[in-house]
Amino acid sequence: MTPGSDQPVQSSVGLYGRLLAYVWPHWPRLAVSLVAMIVVAGATTGVAYLLKPVIDQIFIEEDETLLLLLPLGIIGMYLVKGVANYLETYLLSWIGQRAMRQLRDDLFARLLHMPLGFFSEHAAGTLISRLTYDVDQVERSITRGLSTLIKDTLTAVFLLGLVFYHDWQLALVSLIGLPLVIGPLARLTRKLRKSSRSSQLARASMTRVIEEGVVGNRVIKAFNGEDYEHARFHKESETHRKQNMRKAQATALSVPVMEIAAAICIALVIYYGGYRVMFGGDETTPGTFFSFLAALLMMYDPLKRLTKINPVIQQGLAAGERIFQMLDFHPEGNEGSRTLDRVRGELAFEDVWFEYEPGAPVLQGIDLEVPAGHVVALVGLSGAGKSTMVNLVPRFYRPDRGHIYLDGVDLGDLDLHFLRDQVAIVSQEVVLFNDTLAANIAYGRPDATREEVEEAARAAGVMEYVDRLEGGLDHVVGEGGARLSGGQRQRLAIARALLGDAPILILDEATSSLDPQSEKLVQRGLEQLMQDRTTLVIAHRLATIQRADAIAVMDSGRVVEQGSHAELLARGGIYAYLWETQFATPAEQSAETG
Ligand SMILES: Nc1ncnc2c1ncn2[C@@H]1O[C@H](COP(=O)(O)OP(=O)(O)OP(=O)(O)O)[C@@H](O)[C@H]1O
């Protein structure tokens, strides 16, 4: 398997090995719980065995010493079994929970370091269910799976041993029923496995629709998409129901099938055993027979659990497979190791090519120089590749061909962490964390003092609306900043970038127009921010274009025109067209041309 590919081709041996690696560090506890399991199995068998002297010595021979000793023995046996059972369950949970935490930590760490492309390929709901649901499944298969597999197998084997020890002929007779159980049960198990896999898939699609209903609710409302979404959801949840019913049917059938088979075994044993006690001489005493029957009956529960454990283990393995697939994904590479003492902030693109999908280059030989401290405005039609181009600067993506240089050093040679420290980004959509304003501003600079945060907030125009919020800078912004207006969110993002104080600034201006008042406030914050910084700004606002030292016009992944506003207008090319159609109001245009 090539790591990073999406095919689930793990050999199950490899899968077991990797899961074991999460359990193995706790082997001393595992060993103790193993011993405890042996004790439980032994004690259960011991109780079955004690029935023989109870019947033969107490009821038939009326032995008075044993009348006292045996009840005590039974209590002792159960005490030992109780302690062992507790130890086994507690320790296995302890191990399972540790393994689960480790797995989650590893997954989340890996998630954080995934390249951006990963997130556009995978739905958020799917990734979230890897970390929550799938990890739970693995934990269940470790705790319940191991306990049942070892403890119940041991118990069944010990009891079987006792049964053969008591009377091997009778034991053989009782086993006649076994093929009766195994045949249909194997078929049921296969069915269960298949249906539980489909049920998980159905659940994942359902989760995706729910997630879109939550995250995209505003759009759904705006486009009256409720009925469509509801119909879509109903379809998914109906599929989920059907798959679950298949699973439920197989599960419901397995108990009666087992019990009927068991009843046949017991009937055989009673008939043949009773016959031998009555007519078979003194070999089989009533005590032996009852102890035999008890052991046989006691085998039923562990056997039943054993047949039921397979789906749990299968689900755990399937979840483990999905988890490891994600862990095998290539994280973001950090091949570079260089850092620079002082960054001036000179950026240069040299014949930069990039494609998201093979064969469809989005950037086709970008050449652009941004001298230190200059502001270059990028303009171009939607889809021209502007956002893509600026995303290469913090190395969210790597160019397929060509180079980008910072102060003459190839970005690929720089340490990733260092590089990102040099770049501040204010993007089209402001992402805020559900925390206080102050914490959102200080994101990326957790060491910043309160004064520094306030200064950045003041410069970005955050202070102008802070007083109206309860708690001021300690006001919690709500999930994604839901409790702030668009302009307020943007000013917060500007404050965050100001505090970061990186020499390079990337601005992807929001296309949504703000009202003139907020626009002016945001603009003021931006001007503060651009001061003394190399700025690459994707411009949608007239004011930004006017403020720029140079304008680069993009079309189909190339920089096709470069120059000042006046030069570009005079050329009468794409810029002149954009100017007419997008940027200027009619009054401004006539002022410019007339
Ligand atoms: N994650 C992605 N995966 C695949 N293709 C993408 C991805 N992001 C963008 N593209 C494609 O790359 C092209 C350029 O997109 P980009 O976002 O750079 O345009 P843009 O110039 O920023 O447009 P806008 O002004 O609308 O923001 C588009 O054709 C788009 O379909």
Ligand SMILES: [Mg+2]
């Ligand atoms: Mg864009």
